[in-house]
Amino acid sequence: MSLVGAKVLRKEDPRLLSGTGRFVDDLAPAGCAFAEFVMSSEAHARIVSIDVRRALAVEGVLAVYTAEDFAEFPDVPGGLPDLERPTLARNVVRFVGEPVAIVVAEDRYAAADGVQALEIEYEPLPVVATIGDATATDAALLHPAHGSNVATVVPMLEDLERELDRCDGRAHLHIVNQRCVAVPIEPMSCVADWGVDGLTVWATVQAPHHLRNYLANWLDIPQVDCRVIAPDVGGGFGSKIVWYPELFLAPVVSKRLRRPVKFTQTRSEAMLQMAPGRDQEHDIDIGFDNDGRIRALRLVVTQNVGAYPDPTGLGLAVLTTWMAAGAYRIPEVQTSYRTVMTNTTPVAAYRGAGRPEAAFSIERIVDVVARRTGLDPAEVRRRNFIPPTAFPYETHNEAVVYDSADFPELLRECQRLMNYDAVRAEQEARRGDLSKPLLGIGLSCWLEIAGFGPNGSLEGFGHLASWESAQVRVQPDGSAVIFAGSSPHGQGHETVFAQIASDELGISFDRIQVRTGDTATVLQGIGTMGSRGVPTGGSAVKVASQRVLARAKKIAAHLLEASEHDLEVVDDAFNVRGSPGKKVGWADVAWASFQPLSIPPELQAGSLEERLFQESPNFSYPSGAYGCVVEIDRETGRVTIRDMVIIDDCGTVINPLLAEGQVHGGVAQGIAQALFEQMVYDPATGQPSTANLMDYLVPSAADLPDFVAGRVDTPCPNNPLGAKGIGESGAVGAPAAVINAVVDALAEFGVEHVDMPATPERVWSLMQGGSS
Amino acid sequence: MSRSVEVSIVVNGRRTSHSVDPRTLLVHYLRDRERLTGTHVGFDTSNCGACTVMVDGETVKSCTILAVQADGCEVTTVEGLSGPFDGRSAVQEGFRQCHGLQCGYCTPGMLMAATGLIEESGGEISDEEIREGLEGNLCRCTGYEMIVRSVRWAIDNAPS
Numbered sequence: 013m014s015l016v017g018a019k020v021l022r023k024e025d026p027r028l029l030s031g032t033g034r035f036v037d038d039l040a041p042a043g044c045a046f047a048e049f050v051m052s053s054e055a056h057a058r059i060v061s062i063d064v065r066r067a068l069a070v071e072g073v074l075a076v077y078t079a080e081d082f083a084e085f086p087d088v089p090g091g092l093p094d095l096e097r098p099t100l101a102r103n104v105v106r107f108v109g110e111p112v113a114i115v116v117a118e119d120r121y122a123a124a125d126g127v128q129a130l131e132i133e134y135e136p137l138p139v140v141a142t143i144g145d146a147t148a149t150d151a152a153l154l155h156p157a158h159g160s161n162v163a164t165v166v167p168m169l170e171d172l173e174r175e176l177d178r179c180d181g182r183a184h185l186h187i188v189n190q191r192c193v194a195v196p197i198e199p200m201s202c203v204a205d206w207g208v209d210g211l212t213v214w215a216t217v218q219a220p221h222h223l224r225n226y227l228a229n230w231l232d233i234p235q236v237d238c239r240v241i242a243p244d245v246g247g248g249f250g251s252k253i254v255w256y257p258e259l260f261l262a263p264v265v266s267k268r269l270r271r272p273v274k275f276t277q278t279r280s281e282a283m284l285q286m287a288p289g290r291d292q293e294h295d296i297d298i299g300f301d302n303d304g305r306i307r308a309l310r311l312v313v314t315q316n317v318g319a320y321p322d323p324t325g326l327g328l329a330v331l332t333t334w335m336a337a338g339a340y341r342i343p344e345v346q347t348s349y350r351t352v353m354t355n356t357t358p359v360a361a362y363r364g365a366g367r368p369e370a371a372f373s374i375e376r377i378v379d380v381v382a383r384r385t386g387l388d389p390a391e392v393r394r395r396n397f398i399p400p401t402a403f404p405y406e407t408h409n410e411a412v413v414y415d416s417a418d419f420p421e422l423l424r425e426c427q428r429l430m431n432y433d434a435v436r437a438e439q440e441a442r443r444g445d446l447s448k449p450l451l452g453i454g455l456s457c458w459l460e461i462a463g464f465g466p467n468g469s470l471e472g473f474g475h476l477a478s479w480e481s482a483q484v485r486v487q488p489d490g491s492a493v494i495f496a497g498s499s500p501h502g503q504g505h506e507t508v509f510a511q512i513a514s515d516e517l518g519i520s521f522d523r524i525q526v527r528t529g530d531t532a533t534v535l536q537g538i539g540t541m542g543s544r545g546v547p548t549g550g551s552a553v554k555v556a557s558q559r560v561l562a563r564a565k566k567i568a569a570h571l572l573e574a575s576e577h578d579l580e581v582v583d584d585a586f587n588v589r590g591s592p593g594k595k596v597g598w599a600d601v602a603w604a605s606f607q608p609l610s611i612p613p614e615l616q617a618g619s620l621e622e623r624l625f626q627e628s629p630n631f632s633y634p635s636g637a638y639g640c641v642v643e644i645d646r647e648t649g650r651v652t653i654r655d656m657v658i659i660d661d662c663g664t665v666i667n668p669l670l671a672e673g674q675v676h677g678g679v680a681q682g683i684a685q686a687l688f689e690q691m692v693y694d695p696a697t698g699q700p701s702t703a704n705l706m707d708y709l710v711p712s713a714a715d716l717p718d719f720v721a722g723r724v725d726t727p728c729p730n731n732p733l734g735a736k737g738i739g740e741s742g743a744v745g746a747p748a749a750v751i752n753a754v755v756d757a758l759a760e761f762g763v764e765h766v767d768m769p770a771t772p773e774r775v776w777s778l779m780q781g782g783s784s
Numbered sequence: 785m786s787r788s789v790e791v792s793i794v795v796n797g798r799r800t801s802h803s804v805d806p807r808t809l810l811v812h813y814l815r816d817r818e819r820l821t822g823t824h825v826g827f828d829t830s831n832c833g834a835c836t837v838m839v840d841g842e843t844v845k846s847c848t849i850l851a852v853q854a855d856g857c858e859v860t861t862v863e864g865l866s867g868p869f870d871g872r873s874a875v876q877e878g879f880r881q882c883h884g885l886q887c888g889y890c891t892p893g894m895l896m897a898a899t900g901l902i903e904e905s906g907g908e909i910s911d912e913e914i915r916e917g918l919e920g921n922l923c924r925c926t927g928y929e930m931i932v933r934s935v936r937w938a939i940d941n942a943p944s
Contacts, residue, residue, distance in 0.1 A: 021880055028888030029876045031822015031862035035889065038821035119816075121805060197826040197834055197924050198889040246824070246889025247924050279827035502887030502925050669883045673930055677886065680927030705831035705922075712919040713928040718911075742927075 015511040015521060016733075019669040023506040023526070033244040036201040036216045041272040044203065045074055047265060048123040048275070049258070050113040050130050051284060052105035055141060055355040055698020056154070057134035059103055059112065067115055067130035072122025074269060076130065077114040079103075082264065088255050089226050090323040090474045092164075094157045097320035097358065099257040105134070106154055106319035107357050108700055109284025111257050116265055116273060139355050141698040143293055143316050146354045154319060154353045161353045163321045166333070168310070168348035172297075175308040175344045179299030183380045188767045189369045191291035191316070191691040192684075194362045195710050196501075198246020199282035204262035205272035210237035211263050218248045219539025220499050223259060224531040225476055230260055235531075242529035245501035249681070250361030252501065253541055254287045254322060283703045287325070288691050289362020291316040292332065294373045299344075300381045304392040311336040311373065313349035318358035323474040325359040326351055330472075331366030331461060334412045338374035339419045339457045339635065340396040345408035355698040361541065363681055363743040364460065371458040372768075375748035379454075379755065380764060388436075389752070390427060393457050394420060400726075404630075412461065415736070416726040417635045422659050423457055425722050426637035430657040435641055443760065449643040449652075452757025456638045456749035462543035462737035463632030463730070475538055479625040482552035483535045484513060484560050486620035488606055490584060490599035491523040494556075497537025498549030499529040503739065504670045505545060509553045511666055512733070516557035517564075518581030519598055535623050543634060543737025546666055551731040552626035559622040563615060568601045570612040632728045632736035636660040638679075640749040644757045649776030651687055651754055653717045658745070660721070663728040663736035671738050672721055678742020679719060684711050685743070686750035690769050791855045795820065796864030804851050810844075811835045813851035814861060822862040822892045826922070833921030836893035836900075837861050843900035845893075845920070862892035865899065867943065874938040875899050884934030886925035897921045898935045907939040 027033050064076040079100040087096035101112045115126035138152035145151060146161040154161055176182045202215040211233065217223050220242040228238035245252065258275040266273045277285065292315050299308035315329040333347035378396070382389040397419040398405050405414040427433075432453070439451045464470050470478040481497030496509055510524040517524075527533060540549075561581065568586035569576035572594060579586045586601060588594040604610035605620045641655040658679055665671045688709040692702045702708040709715075727734030747768060754770045755763055763778050791808075792801035795818055802817045814820045814837070825847055826832035835847040838860040846859075867873035875898050878884065885891040901909070901917040909917070914935050915928065923931060 022883070024888065025880045025885065026870075026872075028885055028891055029862075029872060029879055029895065030865075031820070031892050033822075033888050035821075035824070037825070038815075040816070040819070120812075121807065195924055196887070196889070197832055197922060198824070198887070199826070244888060246826075247887040249924070279829055279831075504886070673883045673886055673926060676927035676929055677925045678927075681924075704829050705827055706829060710831075710922055710924065712922060713915040713931065714919040716915075716928050718929050718932075719927070 015514050016666050018667065020507060020511055020521065020667055022504050023510060024504060035198055035244050035246055036203055036214050037276045039203050039214055041203065041205055044272040044274050045116050045118065045269060046120045046123045047114050047116045047262065047273050048127050049111040049281065050115060050127050051281065052101060052108055052110040052112050054105055054134045054136065055108050056137040056139045057105050058137060059101065059105060060133040060135050062113060063131040067126040070122060070126045070129050072118040073115060073126040074118065075116045076126065077265065082261065086230060088257060088260065089230055090255060092321055095155050095163060095321050099261055107355050108698060109357060114261065114265065116269065139696065139698040141355050141693045141695050143314050143352050143354065145695065146352050154355065163317055163351040163353055164326060165350040166348055168346045170346060172308050172310045172344055172346045176297055176299040176310065179307045180301040181384050182297060182299045183377060183384060184295065184297045185377050185380065185765050187294040187296060187373050187376060189290045189292045189294065189372060190768050191288050192362055192689050193283060193288045193691050193708060194249040194251035194286065196247030196249055196251060199277035199279060200256055200286060201276040202258055202262050203272055203274045204266040206263050206267040210239065212239045212241065213263060214241045214243060215259055216245045216252060217242050218252045218499065218501055218541055220529050221497065221531050221537040222475055222539050226255065227260060231263060239532045242499050248501040249363040250289060250365055250541060251286045253324060253539065254360045256285065280704055283708065284357060284700065287322060287358055287360035289359060289365060290369060291359050292329065292369045296373045296377050298377045298381060300385065302385060304381060304385045304387045304395045306340055306342050306381065306396050308344040309337055309342045311347045315349060315351045316354055316356065316359060317351045318354060318356045320358045321351060321353065322358045322360040324361045327473050328366035332370045334409050335367050335370035335461055336374060337408060338371060339398060339459050341398045356693055363678060364740040367460040367740065368744045368747060371456065371460065371744045372748045375456045375458060375752065376765065379752050383764065389455050390423060390432065393423060393455065413630060414459065414633045415630060415728050415730055417459060417633065417661060418724055418726050419457055419635065422635065422637035422661060422724050425724060426639045426657050426659045429720050429722055430639040430641065430655055446646065449645055450757040452642045452644065452753040454640040454749045454751065454753030454756055456745050456752065458745040458748065459633050459635035460740060460744045461631050462634050462740060463547035463628060464542035464544045466628050466630055470538060477538065479627045480538055480544065480548040480552050481535050481625050482549065482556045483623040484553065484556040484621065486560060486602045486605065488603050490519065490597065490602040492517060492519050494524065494526045494553055495534040496526055496528050496549055496553065497534060498540045498545050499537060500540055500545065503540065503545050508546060508666045508670060509550060512550050512553045513557045516554055517561050518584065520584050543739040545739065546735045547632045547728065547731045547733065547737050548626055548628055550666065550735060551733045552624050554732050555626060556622040556624040560620050563619045564601050566615060567605050567611050568596050571596050571601065571604060628730055630730040632663065632730060634662045634736040634738060634741050636741055636745045638745040638749040640753040642750065642753040642757055644775060649772040649779060651770055651775060653683065653750065655720065656717050657720045658742065659724060660738065660741055661724045661726055662738040662741065663725060664734040665725065666735065674738045675721060675742045676719055678740060679746045680711065680716055682743045682746025683716060683750055685768055686747040687769050789852055791851045793854050794858040796860055806852055808851045809847055810849050810851045810854050811846035814846060820861050820863050824889055824892055826890065831922060832890065833897055834890045834893040836896040836921065838896060838900060843897055862895055865895060874942045875902065878934040878937035878941065882930050882934040882937050884926065884931045890921060890923045894918065894921050894923060894931060898938065902935065902939060907942065911936065
């Protein structure tokens with residue numbers, strides 16, 4: 013029986029359910045000291061003085077460090093010239109929460125005491141906390157040497173004004189895609205131990221080899237002396253790809269103190285230091301004819317990158333502009349973007365990373381087209397879909413060639429499961445009935461770019477390469493171990509990769525172990541992001557397993573004195589087709605594979621091992637149709653989701669249970685962006701007003717609905733598995749479905765757009781005729 | 785340490801005692817002193833519930849009480865859960881069967897909260913009430929529906 017496609021329970025779970033998982037803060041090497049940052053209390057200020065004396069006098073404090081103690085080391089790698097981020101603030105602080113000093117102590121309590129005792133005097137500088145303030149003509153500059161608060165600009169080739177004007181109608185939306193924080197439940201944590209045998213860093217990161225590559229270079233030590241381990245990682249959602257200062261400073265502190273040192277954030281620190289995502293402003297213009305056909309689209313993106321441009325933060329808008337046209341065949345598309353620095357925490361990837369923003373804007377403005385033409389939103393979408401026969405489909409950007417999709421079928425299935433016509437009828441019947449809540453229906457027919465990636469795609473974000481690695485090794489007893497370069501943080505790699513390998517090798521699932529996250533044992537790796545785990549990492553496992561099996565068959569054939577072409581492998585044994593009982597067990601084949609006298613002459617001992625770097629000829633493009641039905645309380649403006657239907661196309665599904673889990677989690681974050689979450693800064697002072705979870709609303713079980721999930725599968729032609737990836741889908745597709753439903757419910761008030769989050773206050777004031 | 789106090793707590797049926805700084809939180813007593821690292825710290829503002837344990841049969845967020853407040857109490861952590869499902873309790877097994885966890889970081893707290901909720905309600909509880917009952921525990925991976933299914937599985941498969 014094939015395990016690919018089966019609901020297999022996870023290998024990871026027994027340890028995680030019994031409290032024996034191992035997360036970074038669980039580690040306590042002998043003599044481990046505890047370090048904590050002193051964070052800037054100001055958004056933009058000159059550091060006048062730092063007085064460490066009282067902090068050093070605190071009982072248990074071992075050392076205090078400031079920027080000058082690390083003067084011989086470079087800035088955080090990956091920044092732009094003149095805009096690099098210092099590991100500790102030098103002379104100037106540029107966002108609230110920026111690390112200014114380190115206090116190291118015997119334990120976390122003493123470290124906190126030391127942080128309290130340290131005194132910093134600041135001289136305030138003018139604060140620019142918003143895109144508007146940062147781009148004003150007389151704006152104060154964050155980085156005077158750069159001469160502007162605009163970090164990068166990619167202009168548009170032509171403005172499309174003529175094409176837009178030529179249409180029967182045109183519409184424009186200004187859309188604020190608000191800053192959200194990833195909030196993995198495990199905050200950043202790392203332990204560095206630099207002893208005589210070299211450096212080991214345990215860190216809660218999504219890409220341990222990526223960190224190893226940069227850290228060794230930064231420390232100017234050989235990579236062989238620099239081991240990075242990502243043990244169990246408590247969620248990431250993009251926020252754990254980023255170079256945080258402690259990842260670089262902890263090793264230096266460990267070396268100086270000659271003892272292991274641990275940094276573990278509190279949540280209050282994490283809210284200010286871990287990279288948030290989104291934070292784009294869009295001006296989107298669309299030209300359409302009276303029959304609902306879209307003729308031209310223009311998207312102008314401004315990305316707030318925060319105080320220091322992160323390599324990923326700089327790339328978010330690229331992905332947004334690439335995916336600007338979504339699921340639609342639009343003859344003329346033009347895009348542009350610029351990235352702007354503000355006195356806020358540096359922005360980077362958050363689940364979807366640039367693609368939720370694209371999907372939201374195109375799906376919002378397609379609804380505006382429906383409103384203006386009087387057509388049903390589903391009908392407008394159908395009239396503009398790229399038809400299933402048009403793939404591979406070349407878009408407005410030559411880098412983007414959609415692989416496969418069936419948008420009409422996705423939408424049909426979505427409408428069927430949400431009883432679309434019946435809900436529309438109910439809505440019509442309810443109109444004007446003040447005794448009932450407002451009813452709104454929203455659709456989102458989205459696709460995204462995933463499966464990173466083709467050669468060159470991740471290099472642009474600073475990665476070594478874009479392949480993913482797998483090393484499949486059969487042990488002498490016929491069990492197998494897989495070293496996978498893609499390092500997980502909850503996705504279930506140990507299970508999914510073992511399913512793939514079991515199918516290919518014919519070795520039972522229970523006799524396969526997957527190892528990840530340790531640069532000393534795993535060949536090489538890129539990391540887990542961009543929905544690439546299965547399409548790229550899983551494909552590496554598949555192909556490497558196939559190659560191992562091909563050699564195992566030669567050995568089995570040799571032992572059986574049969575033709576390798578007559579062999580099939582079932583239940584841990586090689587059987588000769590048509591000769592019942594003529595077989596040899598995997599264990600015997602594996603044992604023989606290490607004995608030169610037992611193997612065919614063309615093979616060498618130990619040949620049942622394969623290391624592979626899986627490249628991809630193109631990206632994958634997961635897609636879906638999501639439908640949302642909301643009710644809005646007429647008195648309070650409170651939005652309640654009544655139905656949430658999610659139809660996904662992620663190509664080949666390895667494990668439907670885990671795939672559904674990924675979608676649920678993504679949809680939950682998408683709903684949270686639509687209704688609850690926003691990182692807010694006081695525009696005058698740059699002080700965050702949602703810096704803890706009392707003010708930043710991460711939804712609980714009571715805040716979210718049940719989901720109705722379905723699938724349409726169009727295999728991806730660009731990898732051996734046919735998989736597209738599923739990690740980001742929900743977060744890409746859900747926000748537009750929810751907000752389109754909210755706007756639909758508010759139609760009678762003449763509302764054409766609501767910015768996220770659609771809080772009761774915001775919705776209520778729109779019902780009173782206010783602006784969004 | 786001159787200001788330390790003696791604390792004695794029965795943890796998972798075993799008597800423990802340590803001399804601690806009076807401000808030591810129960811969660812740090814468990815994690816740092818007893819090396820029971822299954823109980824996690826997610827938030828320092830008591831929002832997430834990853835640190836949930838049972839103190840004398842009541843679910844408590846162990847980052848919100850001091851170890852000295854648990855002096856003389858009986859504490860059960862995730863390491864103390866057990867049952868007939870290959871050593872796992874019905875709640876633990878429910879989470880495995882229904883994919884009620886992904887990264888596993890919130891899971892120990894979620895298991896303790898769910899265990900408490902089922903005990904408190906005697907299993908007579910709607911899905912809506914399960915959601916309400918777990919609202920003190922945040923999970924960022926699952927979207928919660930599979931956690932609700934997990935708790936339902938535990939109720940339906942509880943050993944009689």
